[in-house]
Amino acid sequence: MIYYKDKKYVCHLDLAMELIRGKWKAIILCRLNNGPKRFLELQRMTCGVSQKVLNEKLKELEGDGLIFKTTYPEVPPKVEFELTEMGKEIFPSLNLLKKWALKYEKQLEIQSK
Amino acid sequence: MIYYKDKKYVCHLDLAMELIRGKWKAIILCRLNNGPKRFLELQRMTCGVSQKVLNEKLKELEGDGLIFKTTYPEVPPKVEFELTEMGKEIFPSLNLLKKWALKYEKQLEIQSK
């Protein structure tokens, strides 16, 4: 049993899953893997996220130390989101997951449209 | 954009995450990695799951082809849950995730109790 931010988890995998929990976090991390991105750029890359949720998720990822943001003092504002070292290092596992899904694409009867 | 069971996903990672979404699925898969387990055995191994939720999750995992169950015609019933080939092959990515969390244990200020 381990604790993180006053919540308990049954093991490290449990916690790791918590950090990327939800519809969008893993996708966001994946999108950030090839360089920093601006807010709207990120939103366009992940068609379907609402601004509200994207903001929430980015804040959570930042709060957990997976990404950081740079705010440029311009108007209209320019903000860039970037992976931290820890954020970069989670990519291999996400990539393996992706490859796994690709491998079993036929068996799962995934339809590409 | 891909489709699986009439729902759409932005990419294969999105779908893979869906298959292990929720508080318990990844943990269950991990527990099953060293051999088949009975229902109550699984529940005791993952302290905290309610019977209801464990049942739901096992059904979902079965429905997605990650595990299968064998029911022995006894009373009281004996049921064993086991990883399919696809289920076994997701383990490396989960294990990598776990190692990642272990690596950043100090930085995340995880408390072991």
Place this chain on the structure above:
DNA sequence: GATTAATCTTACCTTTGGGTAAGTTAACTT
């Protein structure tokens, strides 16, 4: 005939996640 056993179900409730739609900010453009 009541108890125990393991698996699964049902009813009910609360929390969380994510969606839409609209508003805010502040400087630059027209």
Place this chain on the structure above:
DNA sequence: AAGTTAACTTACCCAAAGGTAAGATTAATC
């Protein structure tokens, strides 16, 4: 002065996730 822009924020809503507690099953055992 009104419109445009990027990045948030806020109010509101609905669906999904997960929890507790209780019940169903059914043969063997006490």
